[in-house]
Amino acid sequence: MNIGQAAAASGLSAKMIRHYEHNGLLQPTQRSEAGYRQYQPKDIEILQFIRRARVLGFSLADIAGLLALWQNPQRSNTVVKQVAQQHLAEVEQKLKELQAMKQTLQLMIAQCAADGGAHCAILQHLAKPAAEVK
């Protein structure tokens, strides 16, 4: 199977598959005589694993670790859980930041007349907010 078919089968782009190989996420595959990468069904499973982990926001470094654990029969699920919990904590941290942004943005937008005039609560807030944000 060539890289284009592997990409279609896994939901990744051919570009990214090469990138993952370059980054050490994937073992270099066999090559055809012409140098084309050859993928086996087992490789497709690995690619799908990577795609699903990316959808969940895991970094490539995290995924490298998860892949190694996945392929290690001696693994401990405790380690896997730690990785996931650490990532969840980061996601929750970003959620907090975005929620704070959202709240302030909504407040500012609600206070903006949008009547075509020059007076603007949004610009006022950015110039001198009621409560300074550090």
Add this chain to the structure above:
Amino acid sequence: MNIGQAAAASGLSAKMIRHYEHNGLLQPTQRSEAGYRQYQPKDIEILQFIRRARVLGFSLADIAGLLALWQNPQRSNTVVKQVAQQHLAEVEQKLKELQAMKQTLQLMIAQCAADGGAHCAILQHLAKPAAEVK
């Protein structure tokens, strides 16, 4: 006022102030004979404006626009509001994505025994999720 003092006064780093100037966010300042950038109190207000907008997640391109509007007495608050609403929509989109990640991560973590064994619901989910995520 030198760049270090301007950085301290505005809450930005000297590095970023230079970067903003390089990007066209800031007008090049006066320079001392030795070539040091010189900042006036008015410049500090602009730097603080930028910092507050960054805290709210506005891109540098957005901030360039907001700064131009701020300094234009002929501005229309309608335009400002549009910029803010567009950014809010992006923030809300990211919030949705992160919330979906959070939910799935919590589910996977809850199902993981973490008893030191090799069986792991998290890896199972990544290998073959119950409901495929495209």
Add this chain to the structure above:
DNA sequence: ATGAACCTTACCCACATGGTAAGGTCAAGC
């Protein structure tokens, strides 16, 4: 044999920020 569709590597770009290197400047203290 030719053309389309695929593959290869190797670059540049985004985005905001940090780091580092190599060098110039200024002020304080001796």
Add this chain to the structure above:
DNA sequence: GCTTGACCTTACCATGTGGGTAAGGTTCAT
């Protein structure tokens, strides 16, 4: 006057996850 340390300058590299493009080789069907 000289040293020292803190500051400033520019210029480059790195991050992380991709997208884009270029220049070229391969494969297959017509």
